[in-house]
Amino acid sequence: MTELSRRRFLRGTLNGGVVTVALPFLNCFLNENGTALASGVPIPMRFGTWQWGLGMSEAIFVPKKTGPNFDLPAEIEMLAPIQKHINLYTNFHVFKDAAPNLCHHSGWVVLRSGVAPMTRENRPGETIDVTVARKIGNSTRFRSLSATATGDVRDSYSYENGNSVTTPEWSPIRFYQRLFGAGFQDPNAETFTPDPAV
Numbered sequence: 001m002t003e004l005s006r007r008r009f010l011r012g013t014l015n016g017g018v019v020t021v022a023l024p025f026l027n028c029f030l031n032e033n034g035t036a037l038a039s040g041v042p043i044p045m046r047f048g049t050w051q052w053g054l055g056m057s058e059a060i061f062v063p064k065k066t067g068p069n070f071d072l073p074a075e076i077e078m079l080a081p082i083q084k085h086i087n088l089y090t091n092f093h094v095f096k097d098a099a100p101n102l103c104h105h106s107g108w109v110v111l112r113s114g115v116a117p118m119t120r121e122n123r124p125g126e127t128i129d130v131t132v133a134r135k136i137g138n139s140t141r142f143r144s145l146s147a148t149a150t151g152d153v154r155d156s157y158s159y160e161n162g163n164s165v166t167t168p169e170w171s172p173i174r175f176y177q178r179l180f181g182a183g184f185q186d187p188n189a190e191t192f193t194p195d196p197a198v
Contacts, residue, residue, distance in 0.1 A: 029188055038188040044140050047132040051108055051157045062090045112157060123162040130160050141187075147175050 031038050056062075056075060063070040070088065072080055079086060094107045099116035109117045115124035129144060137143035148155045148168035158166035169175040185192050 029186065045136045047129065047136060049112075049129050051112070063088065108157060121162075123159050123165070126160050127158050129158050130166070141185075142179075145169075145175075145179075147172075 029037060030043075031040070036042055060074040061076060063073060063076075065071045068084075070083075072083065076088070079088075092107075092111055094110040094116070096106050096110060096116035099106065099118050102117060102120055105120050106116060109115070109123065112127040112129070113123070113125040114128075117124055129146075133144040144158070144166060146156060146158050146166045146168040148170050151170050153167050153170055154165075156165045156168050158168070160166070169178065
């Protein structure tokens with residue numbers, strides 16, 4: 001199996017669906033063991049999710065074995081190098097209470113917000129990525145990053161409430177430029193100062 005490079009990760013992620021993801025550090029930012037920033041400061045915690053609605057086959061995606069040494073079926077075998085650092089959740093069942101079953105909508109809204117929508121326009125609570133970002137994302141350059149593979153910024157699986165949708169980036173080039181273009185600073189540089197406005 002080939003190594004999971006940053007380029008392959010981005011290419012696979014952006015072709016796979018809507019994504020909210022925090023990217024790993026470049027090796028040049030880490031100490032010799034890769035366990036802390038070169039400055040000695042602990043590595044910030046990261047949380048990433050992706051939505052792949054109706055895009056997988058259970059036989060080749062869902063592991064047969066659970067626990068810390070779960071197996072990696074064909075569609076997820078590329079996660080082997082980082083397996084010990086991830087939790088994989090599958091086989092969710094959505095309980096929608098009295099809400100109607102809105103095909104291709106109810107499932108992802110309940111899974112990401114915990115609340116069943118009454119209409120397609122209804123986004124009844126913040127999504128899990130926003131909840132986690134509020135807790136762990138305040139000391140990072142970007143509290144949250146979101147991308148879509150559809151080319152339509154309206155296709156977002158991340159929102160703070162029904163009126164505040166996280167706008168995803170649809171261009172892989174612009175996504176890369178946002179991360180590593182103007183304003184990018186080496187977090188281990190002696191002159192590094194986090195920008196609280198970002």
